[in-house]
Amino acid sequence: METKNKIRVLIAKPGLDGHDKGAKIVALALRDAGMEVIYSGLHQTLDQIIQTAIQEAVDVIGLSIMSGAHLPISEKLISMMKEKGIDDIRLTVGGVIPHQDIPGLKKMGVAKVFPGGTSFDDIISGMNSLFE
Amino acid sequence: MGVAKYTKDEKGAIKTVTYQSGIKVKPVYGPEDLEKAGFDYDKDLGAPGEYPFTRSLHPQSYRSRAWTTRQYTGFGTPAETNERFKLMIANGQNGLNVAFDLPTQMGYDSDHPLAQGEVGRVGMAVDSLKDFETAFAGIPLDRIGSGLTINAVATIMMAMYQAMAEKFGYSKTRISTTPQNDILKEMIGRGAWIFPVEHGVRLVGDSIEYAVKELPRSNPVSLCGYHIRESGATPAQEIAYAFEIAKAYIDNVVQRGINPSEFVGRFSFNFNVYGNMWEQIAKFRAARKLWAKMLKNEYGVTDKKKLFLRGLFGGGGSGLTKEQPENNIMRGAYYALGAALSGAQTTALCSFDEAYTIPTPRSALLSLHTLEILMDEVGLRDTVDPLAGSYFIETLTLEMEEKILEEMKEVEDLGGMVGCIASGLIQRKLSGQAYEFEKGLQSGEYKKVGLDPGSKDNDPGATNVELHEYNDKWAQISKANLKELKRTRNDKEVASTLKALENAARFDENVMPYLVKCCHAYATVGEMAGVFRQTFGEWKEPDFY
Numbered sequence: 001m002e003t004k005n006k007i008r009v010l011i012a013k014p015g016l017d018g019h020d021k022g023a024k025i026v027a028l029a030l031r032d033a034g035m036e037v038i039y040s041g042l043h044q045t046l047d048q049i050i051q052t053a054i055q056e057a058v059d060v061i062g063l064s065i066m067s068g069a070h071l072p073i074s075e076k077l078i079s080m081m082k083e084k085g086i087d088d089i090r091l092t093v094g095g096v097i098p099h100q101d102i103p104g105l106k107k108m109g110v111a112k113v114f115p116g117g118t119s120f121d122d123i124i125s126g127m128n129s130l131f132e
Numbered sequence: 133m134g135v136a137k138y139t140k141d142e143k144g145a146i147k148t149v150t151y152q153s154g155i156k157v158k159p160v161y162g163p164e165d166l167e168k169a170g171f172d173y174d175k176d177l178g179a180p181g182e183y184p185f186t187r188s189l190h191p192q193s194y195r196s197r198a199w200t201t202r203q204y205t206g207f208g209t210p211a212e213t214n215e216r217f218k219l220m221i222a223n224g225q226n227g228l229n230v231a232f233d234l235p236t237q238m239g240y241d242s243d244h245p246l247a248q249g250e251v252g253r254v255g256m257a258v259d260s261l262k263d264f265e266t267a268f269a270g271i272p273l274d275r276i277g278s279g280l281t282i283n284a285v286a287t288i289m290m291a292m293y294q295a296m297a298e299k300f301g302y303s304k305t306r307i308s309t310t311p312q313n314d315i316l317k318e319m320i321g322r323g324a325w326i327f328p329v330e331h332g333v334r335l336v337g338d339s340i341e342y343a344v345k346e347l348p349r350s351n352p353v354s355l356c357g358y359h360i361r362e363s364g365a366t367p368a369q370e371i372a373y374a375f376e377i378a379k380a381y382i383d384n385v386v387q388r389g390i391n392p393s394e395f396v397g398r399f400s401f402n403f404n405v406y407g408n409m410w411e412q413i414a415k416f417r418a419a420r421k422l423w424a425k426m427l428k429n430e431y432g433v434t435d436k437k438k439l440f441l442r443g444l445f446g447g448g449g450s451g452l453t454k455e456q457p458e459n460n461i462m463r464g465a466y467y468a469l470g471a472a473l474s475g476a477q478t479t480a481l482c483s484f485d486e487a488y489t490i491p492t493p494r495s496a497l498l499s500l501h502t503l504e505i506l507m508d509e510v511g512l513r514d515t516v517d518p519l520a521g522s523y524f525i526e527t528l529t530l531e532m533e534e535k536i537l538e539e540m541k542e543v544e545d546l547g548g549m550v551g552c553i554a555s556g557l558i559q560r561k562l563s564g565q566a567y568e569f570e571k572g573l574q575s576g577e578y579k580k581v582g583l584d585p586g587s588k589d590n591d592p593g594a595t596n597v598e599l600h601e602y603n604d605k606w607a608q609i610s611k612a613n614l615k616e617l618k619r620t621r622n623d624k625e626v627a628s629t630l631k632a633l634e635n636a637a638r639f640d641e642n643v644m645p646y647l648v649k650c651c652h653a654y655a656t657v658g659e660m661a662g663v664f665r666q667t668f669g670e671w672k673e674p675d676f677y
Binding site: 067 | 235321673677
């Protein structure tokens with residue numbers, strides 16, 4: 001990964017949850033921080049997210065999950081990414097994520113977790129740190 | 133979000149105050165302010181219970197009856213939801229406010245691949261009439277009304293509620309249900325939409341028309357400024373957009389040859405309570421007044437009771453913080469105080485742990501008790517509209533009225549709400565605002581206790597609250613019940629009622645009576661929504677940037 005290139009991010013809303021304010025404002029913040037941001041739109045299946053990630057040649061996927069299903073969704077996506085051979089794309093997860101679930105997410109291979117309340121600055125530097 | 137903008141001098145004294153709706157607040161108000169604003173008691177306030185209802189819908193307001201409390205309840209299986217309903221009723225709640233899980237809201241059965249991991253998670257899972265029979269067993273349906281938080285498939289749930297009541301021996305004329313059924317706001321905010329805009333609005337129209345003809349005590353639509361606000365709208369936009377959405381639904385039904393007087397009296401509203409308290413109070417008072425004026429002047433509605441802006445003023449979710457969650461108990465109390473000072477007819481409060489999870493029984497009861505304390509202990513029932521005549525509040529109410537009208541005009545100049553939502557214009561505007569508010573919060577421009585930028589106490593999730601855990605058994609139970617249902621129901625009847633539904637959907641006949649028949653035949657939510665999916669297609673979101 002060439003650090004001089006702009007980081008390409010796919011902000012994705014998996015599953016049926018429709019609360020997209022967080023996803024949208026993080027997309028705007030990352031864009032203002034100079035990243036190229038693609039927003040998936042709502043109600044995406046994991047297959048659709050993977051398709052978009054490949055098509056758009058993104059460096060990182062940022063999942064936004066509010067429904068509480070972050071553990072099973074992340075686990076499934078990671079195994080699908082491995083299957084497709086795109087596990088070089090980094091995965092981050094944000095949304096309503098209880099503190100106690102963060103170690104579990106990291107262990108399964110999530111690069112960064114941004115629970116609700118994380119500042120834009122921390123999200124931006126967290127994203128950048130993945131490619132330093 | 134939800135706080136005013138303050139500038140201060142070097143000694144920390146406040147120099148300027150600007151509310152989110154754009155109103156600047158003076159240090160002192162006096163009689164000259166009312167005079168300058170052209171305040172007229174009879175025109176702007178009138179007696180409580182009299183047009184334009186700024187003071188109250190009822191002459192005696194809380195003296196005659198305290199507000200109705202409707203905490204949002206429902207999770208897991210219908211049997212568990214039934215237990216929680218009974219707990220809330222035993223603790224004094226007088227109406228239900230039912231939460232559905234996401235698969236149900238999106239018209240999928242529990243065994244659908246997209247439902248995996250979501251069954252029963254954020255509300256109760258409903259596949260068929262069997263589930264409603266379990267959830268509402270033993271609830272006195274002629275005395276307790278039910279709000280159903282459902283939108284894209286609201287027609288299906290309304291039909292199911294009727295079918296369930298009929299099974300239990302209640303006539304459809306005696307039951308009262310209020311489905312949320314506000315699809316346009318789902319497209320702005322909450323995101324539980326399925327069908328394209330025009331079909332979504334048509335289904336809302338079908339349910340209103342059906343309620344006019346068949347369900348005299350039900351309120352077919354609950355217009356939700358609430359979620360619009362949560363998506364980044366100012367308080368003035370919250371009211372303005374909800375009213376413009378109401379107009380879109382009214383127009384659809386009027387096209388069917390029905391006079392607005394026959395149904396607008398049964399619209400209800402759901403508005404948000406967080407933020408600056410004075411701004412919210414002015415918002416509610418101005419909203420009651422504007423709604424009555426609009427119905428009278430634009431739609432020729434004259435019957436007094438049909439001019440009422442009925443509604444639930446409550447919630448406050450976006451005002452809560454994950455940091456120091458116990459602070460949310462106090463926040464909720466002050467939000468509710470603002471609602472009470474505005475004469476809220478119905479209310480509910482987000483529970484302090486809702487920034488994390490579905491409320492536990494303990495936190496749900498805390499919310500309920502917060503509301504009771506206001507009514508029974510500290511004196512909110514003593515007199516009607518206690519703030520009336522305040523130089524500040526009356527000036528602010530007039531200013532808020534103007535701001536709301538400005539926002540409404542902007543939408544109307546662009547051709548109305550349906551077009552503004554279909555093109556994504558409103559969504560983009562609100563996302564931009566939400567982003568600016570959030571930046572302001574993070575920079576400290578907006579102050580929230582427990583959210584001081586750079587504070588060490590801010591570790592998100594550092595305070596461990598008791599969590600309402602997801603239980604995989606819910607999905608297993610739902611799927612097993614569904615399998616058993618499909619084994620035992622009359623397949624021929626299911627197929628024929630679904631076929632009749634498809635014809636109605638296709639040929640613009642009102643779908644409601646057909647849905648009631650499908651429900652009685654134990655067709656599933658997924659089957660009925662599937663008919664609509666095939667007939668109407670699905671909405672494609674407009675671009676976000």
